[in-house]
Amino acid sequence: MRKITKALAPPPSFTDWVRRKPADQDENQWFxxxxxxxxxxxxxxLSHCNAHEQFYLCAYCCDRITGDSADTVNEHVEARKLNRRRSLDHLNIVASCKTKKQCDAAHGSQPLPLTPLMSECETELRFKLSGRVEGLSDRxxxxxxxxxLGDTEQNNKALIEKRKQLVDGLIWANYGDDPDQLQLEEDAELIRMLIDDLARPQNGKLEPFAPVLSNILRGRLAA
Ligand SMILES: [Zn+2]
Known part of the structure; x- marks a missing residue:
């Protein structure tokens, strides 16, 4: 996850919809x-506005989203069934991918104790060179x-594979094809440069999984 800062105003069409809520319907019904x-x-x-604000990355897995309904869904961080009153609160709505069995589709109406609206989402998840992710806290x-999000192959092999391929690509791109160099060495300057590159959007978009690669690289710096 990458911390999402909700700074943009919701789209006027959505604000207008919220304003027109009939008194006999609650927020969830009107959503x-x-x-x-x-x-x-x-x-x-709404989904394009959120995708734009998220640099076209899924709020949860950080894979590419376009904002179009083909791959993007309006997702409530605090599930509507748990807090109906926040169903129309744009600060509670993010753009999620539509991948089966993960992100929005896996969330359902479960409580989510650590969210992309919290800065700790970037520090309490540790991504590994293997592509797996580990939680550093209970939440x-x-x-x-x-x-x-792929803590074990058994749970989400496809997502772990995607991340592993990107990690391998990053290492190959920066350390060449000499097998002896195929480790992220203690090259702090290069790693910092890579982290800076990954954090820089191009035409308003971050590379898919850029925050994940950045997390892995930060882990190497701390090691
Ligand atoms: Zn996702």
């Missing part, structure tokens, strides 16, 4: 009405379980 009434323009404005372990 659901967006879909029942097929208000796809508003749904799309991090619970968030990894709820979102199925």
């Amino acid at each position: 659901e009405a967006l879909y029942q009434q097929q208000q796809w323009g508003i749904v799309s404005d 991090a372990r619970e968030a990894i379980r709820v979102l199925n």
Whole structure:
């Protein structure tokens, strides 16, 4: 996860929808009405606004999202069933990928004790060269379980493989094809440079999994 700073105003179409909530419907019903009434323009404005704010990365796994409904869904960090009143609160809505059995699809209505709206989401998850992720606190372990972010191959082999390939690519790109060099060495300056590169959006987009690679590299610096 990468810390999301909700600084952008919600899209005007969504603000207008919220304002038009009938008194006899609660916030959750009115959010659901967006879909029942097929208000796809508003749904799309919201997901594009959030995707843009997130540099086109899924709030949870950091894979690429476009903001389009093909790969992006409006996701409530605090599930609507747990707090109906926050169903229309844009500060509680992020853009998630639509990958099966992880992120939004895995979250459902479970409590999420560590979220991308908390800065600790960047420090309490430790990503490894193997592509696996480890939680460094109880709440991090619970968030990894709820979102199925790939602590073991058994739970999410596909996601671990994706991350492993990117790690391998990063090492190869920077250390060449000499097998003896295929380790991230104690080269602090190069590692810092890579971390800076990964944090810099190009045309408003971060590279898929850039925060994950950055996390791994920071771990090497601390080692
Ligand atoms: Zn995701």
